[in-house]
Amino acid sequence: MSTTEETTRPWPPLACHWVEEPDGTRWLVPGCVARLHDVDAGSCTCPTLADQLEVAQRERDEVRHAHRSLQSWHHAIVAAVYAHPDGIRIMKNAADRSSGC
Structure with a gap:
């Protein structure tokens, strides 16, 4: 297909x-x-409409869970970078490089 x-x-x-x-x-x-x-x-x-709704809600809940997990990782990584002695410089360099995309 x-x-x-x-x-x-x-x-x-x-x-x-x-x-x-x-x-x-x-x-x-x-x-x-x-x-x-x-x-x-x-x-x-x-599948009935009720069955389809149940599946859609389950998929929505799985996506929300995955999103929260990714946010947790993101926050942990950002916190680790800022905790580094050169954290602010590292983040500034990353921001400068990404602005050219």
Whole structure:
């Protein structure tokens, strides 16, 4: 799969849904294997909105945890540099070099 295909496909995958044509014809677009094999299957295995929300909240919490961990490392490194006898000079040199980017 190309990068373009990766960025244009819906995410998360669409759940089973019906598409109605202007003439009233309806087509089921299956989003799960159960409906793919049997259009009338009553046991659609697509995730519910509640399931999707739970997954999204779990992913959000994992990202927040990772961000806090990175912030802790960043603060520890900055504190260690400032604790160095030449810390202020080191930070000034780093700031001067980064301003040219």
